[in-house]
Amino acid sequence: MSDTNAIGLHQDSASQLAEKLNVLLANYQIFYMNVRGYHWNVKGPQFFELHDKFEEFYTDLLTKVDEVAERVLTLGHQPVHAFSDYISLAQIQEDKSVHDGEACVRGTLKGFQTLIELQREILSMAADADDEGTAAQAGDYIREQEKSVWMLKAYLH
Secondary structure, three states, rough: OEEEOOOOHHHHHHHHHHHHHHHHHHHHHHHHHHHHHHHHOOOOOOOHHHHHHHHHHHHHHHHHHHHHHHHHHHOOOOOOHHHHHHHHOOOOOOOOOEEEHHHHHHHHHHHHHHHHHHHHHHHHHHHHHOOHHHHEEEEEEEEHHHHHHHHHHHEEE
């Protein structure tokens, strides 16, 4: 039996990366639902701009959910797909009944900060495993989300 998977990565490294990517996937799913809820429920003087911005964010998050799950599959493993797993694996908590615009923005900011932290861990693991595909994906996500963090922080000040 070979100690590498179909894309030439060491089986143990691929397994560890897939496990961490499943944690990331769980966080993306919970965060996606939070931002979707912000979009639906936001109220206040910034309703129009925030409603549109949250839609932009959740649309992008949904794309990334699919990409992360497909990366787990590419590594030769199964993505988690039950909400009970998402709840147990995610650091991001469900944000229920939030409608104040500033609270919604703060929740979005915190969610992106959590994703960035997890993706940095994955980037490091991927580099150690010579997994350019996972590293590139994580790096791209970090770059995009760092800009979102900057913009959300600017919005709050």
